[in-house]
Amino acid sequence: MKKDIILAGVGGQGILTIATVIGTAALMEGLQLKQAEVHGMSQRGGDVQSHLRLSSKPIASDLIPEGKADLVISVEPMESLRYIIMMNKETGWLITSMNPFINMSNYPSLEELLAEIWNLPRNVTIDAEKVAKELGTVKAANIVVLGAASPYLEIKFDNLEKAIESIFAEKGNDMIQLNLKALRAGRELADKRG
Amino acid sequence: MQKLLLLGDEAIAQGAIDAGLSGVYAYPGTPSTEITEYIQASREAKERNIRSNWSANEKTAMESAIGMSYAGKKALVCMKHVGLNVAADAFVNAAITGANGGLVVLSADDPSMHSSQNEQDSRFYGKFAMIPVLEPSNQQEAYDMTRYAFALSEKFGTPVLIRVTTRLAHSRAGVQRVEVLDQNDLHLPSNLKQFVLLPSIARKQYNQLLGKQARFEADALTSGYNQLIEKDNHKLGIIACGLAYNYLIENFEDHQVPYPVLKVGQYPVPHDLVRKLYDQVDEILVLEDGYPLFEELLKGYLNNGKKIMGRLDGSIPMAGELNPNIVAHAMGIPVNVGHQNPTVIQGRPPSLCDGCSHTDSFLALNEALRNFSSGRVFSDIGCYTLSALKPLESINSCVDMGASITMAIGAADAGLVPSVASIGDSTFTHSGMTGLLDAVNNNSPIVVVILDNSTTGMTGGQQSSALGKIDTICLGLGVHPDHIKIITPLRRNHEENVKVITDELNYQGVSVIIARRECIQTLGRRMKLKAMQKMESNN
Ligand SMILES: Cc1ncc(C[n+]2csc(CCOP(=O)(O)OP(=O)(O)O)c2C)c(N)n1
Numbered sequence: 001m002k003k004d005i006i007l008a009g010v011g012g013q014g015i016l017t018i019a020t021v022i023g024t025a026a027l028m029e030g031l032q033l034k035q036a037e038v039h040g041m042s043q044r045g046g047d048v049q050s051h052l053r054l055s056s057k058p059i060a061s062d063l064i065p066e067g068k069a070d071l072v073i074s075v076e077p078m079e080s081l082r083y084i085i086m087m088n089k090e091t092g093w094l095i096t097s098m099n100p101f102i103n104m105s106n107y108p109s110l111e112e113l114l115a116e117i118w119n120l121p122r123n124v125t126i127d128a129e130k131v132a133k134e135l136g137t138v139k140a141a142n143i144v145v146l147g148a149a150s151p152y153l154e155i156k157f158d159n160l161e162k163a164i165e166s167i168f169a170e171k172g173n174d175m176i177q178l179n180l181k182a183l184r185a186g187r188e189l190a191d192k193r194g
Numbered sequence: 195m196q197k198l199l200l201l202g203d204e205a206i207a208q209g210a211i212d213a214g215l216s217g218v219y220a221y222p223g224t225p226s227t228e229i230t231e232y233i234q235a236s237r238e239a240k241e242r243n244i245r246s247n248w249s250a251n252e253k254t255a256m257e258s259a260i261g262m263s264y265a266g267k268k269a270l271v272c273m274k275h276v277g278l279n280v281a282a283d284a285f286v287n288a289a290i291t292g293a294n295g296g297l298v299v300l301s302a303d304d305p306s307m308h309s310s311q312n313e314q315d316s317r318f319y320g321k322f323a324m325i326p327v328l329e330p331s332n333q334q335e336a337y338d339m340t341r342y343a344f345a346l347s348e349k350f351g352t353p354v355l356i357r358v359t360t361r362l363a364h365s366r367a368g369v370q371r372v373e374v375l376d377q378n379d380l381h382l383p384s385n386l387k388q389f390v391l392l393p394s395i396a397r398k399q400y401n402q403l404l405g406k407q408a409r410f411e412a413d414a415l416t417s418g419y420n421q422l423i424e425k426d427n428h429k430l431g432i433i434a435c436g437l438a439y440n441y442l443i444e445n446f447e448d449h450q451v452p453y454p455v456l457k458v459g460q461y462p463v464p465h466d467l468v469r470k471l472y473d474q475v476d477e478i479l480v481l482e483d484g485y486p487l488f489e490e491l492l493k494g495y496l497n498n499g500k501k502i503m504g505r506l507d508g509s510i511p512m513a514g515e516l517n518p519n520i521v522a523h524a525m526g527i528p529v530n531v532g533h534q535n536p537t538v539i540q541g542r543p544p545s546l547c548d549g550c551s552h553t554d555s556f557l558a559l560n561e562a563l564r565n566f567s568s569g570r571v572f573s574d575i576g577c578y579t580l581s582a583l584k585p586l587e588s589i590n591s592c593v594d595m596g597a598s599i600t601m602a603i604g605a606a607d608a609g610l611v612p613s614v615a616s617i618g619d620s621t622f623t624h625s626g627m628t629g630l631l632d633a634v635n636n637n638s639p640i641v642v643v644i645l646d647n648s649t650t651g652m653t654g655g656q657q658s659s660a661l662g663k664i665d666t667i668c669l670g671l672g673v674h675p676d677h678i679k680i681i682t683p684l685r686r687n688h689e690e691n692v693k694v695i696t697d698e699l700n701y702q703g704v705s706v707i708i709a710r711r712e713c714i715q716t717l718g719r720r721m722k723l724k725a726m727q728k729m730e731s732n733n
Pocket residue numbers: 221222223224252274276277278280575576577578595617618619620621622645647649650651652653658713
């Protein structure tokens with residue numbers, strides 16, 4: 001098994017939490033992993049990405065080679081497109097929320113962005129914020145996106161659930177339940193797509 | 195013990211704790227900050243009484259660590275690469291004094307300048323100071339090498355430098371711990387003049403350091419951190435330093451490189467190994483993150499030998515960090531191409547948080563300066579440097595920590611009156627205070643705006659050494675009390691703040707305006723913590 005995943009978003013949107021959940025679940029399955037994170041300057045409202053590599057064999061580079069990512073998982077549509085250059089053209093999937101994060105004056109039109117995304121051979125777009133809001137807080141949008149990406153991860157869904165239980169443990173049962181619901185809701189959206 | 199999933203930085207921290215560390219000394223700086231933060235948060239470190247408070251700057255950190263080493267205990271100093279410039283005087287001289295207790299200096303480089311002003315290569319400092327340098331290629335090595343660095347330091351009585359880069363510092367992987375060593379007891383150097391660098395003593399000490407060089411190299415041959423991996427195809431030989439080794443093997447099925455490879459993790463690199471590789475291959479490729487330090491050494495000035503490829507001959511770009519595809523290109527290996535990025539994508543530069551106090555400070559400053567010609571605001575490094583970008587576009591310089599005040603002095607001397615300096619609270623106590631003393635002694639017509647958000651914002655909100663001390667520091671340095679003004683940067687105080695700044699711009703001497711309002715991120719974290727503590731005490 002080998003999955004090279006680019007996680008994308010804007011500083012503060014919680015992509016590192018997605019990485020931690022996938023990483024924890026991967027460890028439960030006995031996989032090796034390397035995860036390159038972004039800290040520092042660019043976290044301040046800039047674009048951030050993380051390279052998450054899972055494999056049943058030893059992993060060499062902390063960075064995924066360009067053109068080899070199996071998945072781009074993004075919590076922001078424009079940010080998802082920034083990394084399609086990293087994606088494997090023949091097999092790569094792009095899974096993104098379609099909720100723009102606009103903290104700049106020259107943000108392109110959402111229609112144009114979605115057109116580019118839908119133009120890709122394998123893509124999933126979801127309204128993660130709507131789902132998260134229905135559950136009580138837009139903050140869980142990142143976990144909704146993770147749910148939508150879960151069919152492509154080759155990781156057992158209940159291990160993702162267990163990972164959420166352990167990661168949010170110190171934040172209390174309410175947070176665990178909220179994020180479990182977010183994960184399942186995202187998964188449902190992906191399944192509905194068929 | 196079970197494997198831990200650690201950042202490279204955290205692996206170093208855990209490695210140091212397990213090696214019997216007694217104290218870590220550091221000033222925050224990306225990508226090194228998480229080392230000290232890990233030790234500060236570690237329960238084991240607390241139980242073992244490992245000291246870990248932030249220092250005012252890298253030089254004070256380095257010197258405190260030298261002091262702990264003098265007293266016989268193991269000390270770690272951490273900084274980002276440019277921090278080593280600040281600590282350089284102490285660092286280079288520590289090589290001459292030598293160490294007593296293990297003294298390990300960690301410098302985290304930032305090739306590609308993800309969060310820095312330059313991409314200088316700390317290995318040069320190690321070579322300059324003539325001390326051993328370790329460069330891990332993965333998180334496990336980061337853990338192991340930290341332990342080894344302390345052993346090496348005590349074995350040879352020398353400081354040891356560990357060099358990492360952003361990619362390793364901020365990447366996570368599994369790390370296997372080994373048993374925890376005890377801390378050293380207090381024990382002073384057997385020669386109580388070892389650390390007295392009077393010329394007569396320094397000459398002796400320096401000769402000792404020169405005498406150790408051969409042993410440093412011999413150790414690098416036996417430590418296991420430099421390995422010649424023999425292979426049959428002798429068309430090419432590869433020297434891969436640190437992380438570069440991973441990028442190399444990434445390009446081959448099952449990580450099997452058909453050419454002989456010298457994997458480098460400890461400097462000085464043993465001549466024996468290099469000669470052995472050189473003699474058996476037609477050409478050499480040098481892969482190293484950072485500057486072409488080893489490539490240049492190998493090539494020499496005239497390059498009379500075999501063809502040596504690397505950054506210097508353009509096989510690899512001179513600037514920026516390596517990655518698997520750069521290595522593939524250099525070796526003529528075909529690479530995958532992804533989808534082309536569409537042109538609709540716009541850059542998303544970092545920006546000040548909504549509600550950041552710096553925004554209100556610079557809006558007021560911009561307005562107060564409206565009647566002056568532009569280009570007179572010297573600034574410094576921190577979140578507030580983002581005011582150089584749209585929409586504020588307030589500042590005209592950011593060179594090194596503390597340079598705002600001193601550059602304003604020079605510009606005012608040249609006739610740019612008034613000149614303005616804007617500097618954060620943590621930067622002020624890092625390197626601004628001495629500059630302010632110069633300004634007072636010079637009676638420079640400058641306005642110093644100290645942006646006091648009561649935290650070290652840029653690096654994630656560490657405790658600022660300036661906390662609660664700025665007013666008295668300025669008074670103590672001799673700024674006239676009538677010209678120390680405190681304002682609260684809030685939208686609703688805008689008019690009032692503009693007036694205060696305008697008045698001081700008209701004063702022909704040193705003014706300090708302290709713009710004081712807590713960073714909203716730090717405030718948020720503080721409030722959360724308070725609420726949690728309250729909840730706990732209610733339970
Ligand atoms: C010599 C050196 N050490 C450390 C850093 C990393 N660094 C950049 S800005 C900064 C903190 C600035 O804090 P402060 O001056 O309080 O400004 P704020 O970010 O809070 O606005 C640090 C630690 C650096 N660039 N150079």
